[in-house]
Amino acid sequence: MNENERKGLYLLALEQYGAGSQMLVAIEELAEAQVAIVHYMRGRNSAMDVAGEIADAQIMLEQMELSFPGVACMRETKLAQLKKRLEGELP
Numbered sequence: 717m718n719e720n721e722r723k724g725l726y727l728l729a730l731e732q733y734g735a736g737s738q739m740l741v742a743i744e745e746l747a748e749a750q751v752a753i754v755h756y757m758r759g760r761n762s763a764m765d766v767a768g769e770i771a772d773a774q775i776m777l778e779q780m781e782l783s784f785p786g787v788a789c790m791r792e793t794k795l796a797q798l799k800k801r802l803e804g805e806l807p
Contacts, residue, residue: 722778723782726775726778726779726782727782729779730779730782730783735783738776738779738780738783739780739783741776742773742776742777742779742780745769745772745773745775745776746773746776746777748769748772748773749766749769749770749772749773751769752765752766752768752769752770753766753769
């Protein structure tokens with residue numbers, strides 16, 4: 717699925733289910749990803765289990781990006797900060 721198709725699907729989901737409902741699903745998916753990572757670190761599930769939960773969380777985060785303008789700009793700012801930190805320019 718290309719980017720435009722994905723965006724259309726996300727907008728349809730937001731319209732059909734409502735932004736508030738999708739925010740709750742996003743919180744749930746992020747929590748499930750967190751648990752999957754912890755379980756992986758403890759040897760209780762596989763990397764594929766983690767990948768599936770991360771994919772679910774990423775789908776919801778991409779929907780949230782459509783609901784909260786400014787995410788792309790903030791991401792670029794945060795990436796620039798990380799780059800500076802890694803290059804020793806920031807503490």
